[in-house]
Each structure stands twice: as structure tokens, then as C-alpha cells.
Amino acid sequence: MTKQKPGTIQVKSFGDHHVITQPNPLRKVLLRVPESDLDDPVGRAEKALAGLSGEFKTWMAIEADRLSAAHAVVLRDGFTIENREELFRAAHDIKGDAATFGFPSAGAAAESLCRIIEHAPDLDQVPPELITHHINAIQAIVRERTKLDTAVMASKLSKQLRGVADEFLLKVNRDRPEHLEAILAPSIVPAE
């Protein structure tokens, strides 16, 4: 693989910082090809990803079940540090993966749940049904995907959940400006 040559790094020092440059160790992997080159690595990768899509529903069901299992532990033992972390990670994975797997509304509902876990001042004071509704919604969106009209319903459901969750978060964080700022900040990911 590409190796760095030692001793080729240049350092220029200033009053309180150094600027360090080195010859690009990855230079050799950039190839000049003619305009007529038909290779399309992005298109090839998209096709390969489409080839995996047959597994996405199963993967999504596994992720949703992991979330439900984490929630069941919270209901049984309360919000310990470990339980909170596992619930957050399960929701956060769905937030990141669901759109790729073809379940964008499940991702939106999971994002709303992540915001509750991250910004509620005291998770024990969060109405239990608010969390339960998010998890039930994600399960429903994943299980009922094949039925007609569910895409529209799923989108409406996730938007309603987000509305209720945001209303709750704005209320409980009214004296916590740093959380309010984070709650109100727009996402860097374009909306659906």
C-alpha cells in the first residue's frame, strides 16, 4: 500500500502554531484517464447497494427489535447509564440506517427519539408513553411497510411524533439555552 517516506515532512513555525506539510502520500492512487473512460465507480457501487436491498427489510426488523429490547430493559430497570446508552445507540443506528434501507419515516421517528434522550433534562420525568409511542411507531412502520398507503401514513406519524417531542423538549429546556439552541438548529441533512 502507499507508504510515507520519513523525513519529507516540512514544518514552518509561527508564534503560536506550526504549519506542517508533507508530500501527498496518496498521490500515486490518482490516475489520469481519458475523457472517453467509461468506468463509473459510483454507478457500480449503487448497483451493488441495490443488490443488497433484498436484505434491507430483515436488517431493519433486526434494528427495530434491538430498539424494542433496549426499551424493555429500560421499562424493567429504569434509566441507568448503560440502559440509556443502549437505547440511544439503537435509536441512533436506525436514524442513520433507515433511509438507506428504504424506511425514511422510521429514521425520522428514531431521530425524534434520539432528541428526547439527548435533550431531556431528566429521562425519568419524560412521559413514558412519549417514548413508547416512538418505539411502537418505528415497529409499525417497519412491519407494515408492504401495505398500501403506509408510506404517507408513516410520514404523517413520524412528523406528528416529532411535533409532540419538540413541544415537550422546548418546554422542559426553557431555562437551558444551550439545549434550546441545539433543539432549534436545522439539520445538515436535507429533509425528505
Add this chain to the structure above:
Amino acid sequence: MYRIDFNKLRFLICDDNPHMRRILRTLLHSFGAREAYEAEDGATALEMYSHYVPDIVITDWSMPIFDGLELAQMIRQPESKGNPYAPIIMLTGHSEKRRVTVARDAGVTEFLAKPISAKGLYQRILNVVANPRPFIKTKTYFGPDRRRNINNAYIGPERRVGGEVEVMQQPSLLDKARSAV
């Protein structure tokens, strides 16, 4: 026109989610990469980083044991025996701007918010290969230059002192090649 010879690149993927690792592996192999090592937590990734010396690291943020942010901070140790300069692409479900800033301050080279796309990943890889930034070392930071653009209209106080602002850019291969044409 330029193309990356993925065949010659060695990747380290770090993500606790097996489905995301599978997707990343699929994308990288489709691009043409042959070597993609996988770790499911930051601690394992750090060990693999020392052992395999990857050219590019792609890491998730939220992981058990220690997370992708801590992994980036541990790689960016200027006195370490390993390579502190490898490009780090953070691929994460976090989608808030403040997270981008935190990742940048940990020494992350590129930030890619999920959902992942083949195009988004390819562009980040192309960027770290063709447009490497110089590294900056201060008392509190070691990592790629966080100033991607020089703003001539900036009139506030300078955070860097001790002389004129002199940023030594590594020439972009793309720009260099274009100017030669």
C-alpha cells in the same frame, strides 16, 4: 479526467453496526478497493490502525468502549509512533452542525452525515486523496487545517498569531494537472 486507483488503497472501517459495515464494505469493494479491514469499536480500531497502517480511516461516531471522536483524537497524536496524518472520514448519524465542529476540532478530515450514498462516500474519498490540507499544530490542536477557504473579507481578531497568516497549501493534484493542460 481523474480516477482513484482504489486497488492501491487500504481502508480501515470502524462501526459497531454490522449492517453499516456490510454496506461500507460493499461500496468500497465496488469502487475497486481490495483491502478494507473492519473494527466494531474504537479500541479495536486503534489496534488495527497500528497493525495495518491504513491509508484512509472511515469511522462512525457513536460506538461502545470508545467512540469515533476519541479514536480520531488518539490517531492525531503528533508524537505517536504511528501515522498521525491519515485522513479520517467520519460517517455518522449525527446531523447537527455543532457536531461537525466538534468532529473537526478532534482532527477529523471529512464529515459525512448518514444516510450514506455511494456518491457522497466517493466524493469524500476523492477529496482526501486529491486535496490534502496541511496540518496545523497548536497547544490545543493537531490535525488538518480547519480553514478550508481563506476569507479575505475577515476583519475579526486572528486566532493564530506570530507573523502574517501564511498558510502553506499542498498543491491540489487536480488544480496542478488542470494548470498544466
